[in-house]
Amino acid sequence: MKSLSFGALKPWVMSLPLLLAAAVVYGQPQEGQPPVGPPLIREGDLAIGLQGTLGLGMTQDEVQAESRLGELGIAPRNGWIADYPVTPDITGELQSAVDNAADAGRLPMSRDEAVKRLNEVAAQMGASVVAYAGGAPQAQQAAPESYPDQGMVDDYYAAEGPPIVTYYNPPPDYFGLYSWVPYPFWSYGFWFPGYFILHDFYRVVRIHNRPVIISNHFNGVGCTGCSG
Numbered sequence: 001m002k003s004l005s006f007g008a009l010k011p012w013v014m015s016l017p018l019l020l021a022a023a024v025v026y027g028q029p030q031e032g033q034p035p036v037g038p039p040l041i042r043e044g045d046l047a048i049g050l051q052g053t054l055g056l057g058m059t060q061d062e063v064q065a066e067s068r069l070g071e072l073g074i075a076p077r078n079g080w081i082a083d084y085p086v087t088p089d090i091t092g093e094l095q096s097a098v099d100n101a102a103d104a105g106r107l108p109m110s111r112d113e114a115v116k117r118l119n120e121v122a123a124q125m126g127a128s129v130v131a132y133a134g135g136a137p138q139a140q141q142a143a144p145e146s147y148p149d150q151g152m153v154d155d156y157y158a159a160e161g162p163p164i165v166t167y168y169n170p171p172p173d174y175f176g177l178y179s180w181v182p183y184p185f186w187s188y189g190f191w192f193p194g195y196f197i198l199h200d201f202y203r204v205v206r207i208h209n210r211p212v213i214i215s216n217h218f219n220g221v222g223c224t225g226c227s228g
Contacts, residue, residue: 038166
């Protein structure tokens, strides 16, 4: 599964505001912080970009890209799922997979260069996420210094609807729609202890003026090497 059930983690999640209280100041997000609804990247689109940037050939066929990467052991833990969004934990899984493939000599570059290229192609697509390597973050980087105030978050949900992925607490009326995934990561230079993702979603969105599907509804189509 890509996310954990909210019920099992509810006590931990409900304590999250207390854990972050020292870092919360009501007001607008700082410039450069992730928005309430961060940019979405499909796994299929990232696979196409990643194949090219790793020097493995060029294609516009996401199935071919996913298969080529999978042959080298480069895939998320649950396999490539073309329409699924690239979440922070998937980014971390890919960083580890690219690292291992380079170490094993399956890529024509060093591990540092391979991971750098992965992060660069993801950033070019709109994602700014780096897996948390462990250890205690520095005090000044422990969490964002300000979060969106509740009015701003409520306005976003009223105007845009609930985002598929968000790094901030959803409004109370929407909380039950989400699963909390406790996966630490960096985004836009800030550290987050995890993220929220909708239990169920199927949307047609426009990415770079192209209509695409973002969904967690799978019927074996657009899923390369899926497991579980």
